[in-house]
Amino acid sequence: MxxxxxxxxxxxxxxxxxxxxxxxxxxxxxxxxxxxxxxxxxxxxxxxxxxxxxxxxxxxxxxxxTILGSNAHVTVYSSIYVTEEGTTSRKIADYDDWAEKLRAVPGVTRAAPLVRGQVMASSRGTNAGVEVYGIAPEDLMTIPRVAISPDQHWGDVTRFSEGIAIGSGVARDLGVTVGDKIKIISPDGAKTAFGTSPRVSSFEVVYVFSAGRYDIDKTRAYLPFSEAQTFFNRAGTADEIEVMVEHPEAVDDMAIPLLQAVGERGMIWTWRDASGSxxxxxxxxxxxxxxxxxxxxxxxxxxxxxxxxxxxxxxxxxxxxxxxxxxxxxxxxxxxxxxxxxxxxxxxxxxxxxxxxxxxxxxxxxxxxxxxxxxxxxxxxxxxxxxxxxxxxxxxxxxxxxxxxxxxxxxxxxxxxxxxxxxxxxxxxxx
Structure with missing residues (x-):
């Protein structure tokens, strides 16, 4: 015992x-x-x-x-102001200066001026609603899910300055591929005595991408920045600045430095604001x-x-x-x-x-x-x-x-x- x-x-x-x-x-x-x-x-x-x-x-x-790889981590845009002509606007005239100041903020990896607009794309009688992003070719090359490492891609992204880049869903809806031409139509065209006439332009599809997100592939297209300025009547201006940061998960900590960089007219919208809920x-x-x-x-x-x-x-x-x-x-x-x-x-x-x-x-x-x-x-x-x-x-x-x-x-x-x-x-x- x-x-x-x-x-x-x-x-x-x-x-x-x-x-x-x-x-x-x-x-x-x-x-x-x-x-x-x-x-x-x-x-x-x-x-x-x-x-x-x-x-x-x-x-x-x-x-x-897929959000961070194909969208801005922070979108910087302007508050409403009154122009010299007495009209209200949110366009950014000094976008190069804004982009330069934003790039100087510690933690920012890229700041790219954008022109954005919703249009109707058409090819061979088939139409699709598309959101066009006007962006400089060198800035497009830095978007991970579009140019660097997309899920799939067709064509040559280095030829972007010669035409238009579209998502795979847009290409599927329109029945087009690399080398085909598509028309993009904007209802906000030239104003005449008989009303506003739609603006229509044709572009060659030089690059088709799949970003890994259905909604992006189905609605997004990219135009060279200068072409987008001309098409959307944004001569000398940009709609917003697309900002990429080193640590997207801590983007809220960068809100104040970014706002301070662009001044009192600046406003921001982060990816957490868009997808946080x-x-x-x-x-x-x-x-x-x-x-x-x-x-x-x-x-x-x-x-x-x-x-x-x-x-x-x-x-x-x-x-x-x-x-x-x-x-x-x-x-x-x-x-x-x-x-x-x-x-x-x-x-x-x-x-x-x-x-x-x-x-x-x-x-x-x-x-x-x-x-x-x-x-x-x-x-x-x-x-x-x-x-x-x-x-x-x-x-x-x-x-x-x-x-x-x-x-x-x-x-x-x-x-x-x-x-x-x-x-x-x-x-x-x-x-």
Missing amino acids: DAAKTTKPFSRFEWKIAFAYLRARREEGGVSVMTWISLIGITLAVAALIITLAVRTGFRSEFVD FLRALDIEDNVMFVILSVLVLIAAMNIVSGLIMLVKNKGRDIGILRTIGLTEGSILRVFFICGAITGVLGTLFGVILGALFATYIDQVLSFVNWLNGGGAWDPSIRGIYELPAELRGVDILKAVSLSLGLSFIVTIFPARRAARMNPVEALRYE
Whole structure:
């Protein structure tokens, strides 16, 4: 008895007894069906949690990357002022001076004057609404998702000064490709005695790009800055300054320096202002999904209790004998704790493997689901991006593992304590 009391916790003989119980056949009072159910349940719950976290992380990363890679991090524009002619305007006449001052702000990587306008594009009787960005060729070359590393591209972006660059969705809607000509039509044309006549110009398509976002590819086109100034009657002016910064996630910290650079007439609109509500909705959804899936992990872990209670009941005679020969309550508790904890550890391990494999081969899985549904499983016109991304992060896996193991260990304690407190006399009374 004294030797038993001085035995170190989780000694070898405790592990041997626990493994013997786990290996025993059902008719010998070994692992019950409930234990197998809890093992499978924890595996699936942990896998679902990891897959969900990976998909949500990947979706957010892809969404933000496509925004930052094809749009201004900060748009600088002018407040309304009265011109010398007595009319109100927001045009920026000294855009070169503004751009130079903005480039001097620490953290700014590019400042490019833009002319913007909405037009109708037409080719062979097919029309599409397009938003035209007038930009200098050297500035276009620095846009990551358009010129540097687009998802797909056709044509030669170095020929941009000779024609027009359009998104792949615009090209598809109009049925054109590189080398074709399209007309762009603006209702804000020349004013005559008979009213305002539309302005129409033809341009050769020299470059087609896919930025990875459905809405951008379907509506965007780029014209050389001077051509856009002429077409939109913006001679000597720009509509806004497109600013790219070194750390887009910290763009709010640059608001005051940017405003100070351009003076009291300047105003700004950041990418967070444009997409912040959607990103906040994603964060809330992430938290809700984590809570829901955590409940699933808890339900799966609770099955350990059922299986362990059945194991304790079947091993009542063994518990009485072990207590009689000198095992302490602590040793009995640890034996059955090991039995339950092993189920949690194995379920968690299998869940991590299954979740990681699913997230790694998400494209193949989605293709299979798409095939089963006959297509349309992922609609980019609704979700904005073209594919379901998944990004495995160590912190997400650690959260899933910690949650699963923590719940498994906690729920295991209760039936293990019941076994430890079993009276050996009562356990052997009818044996």
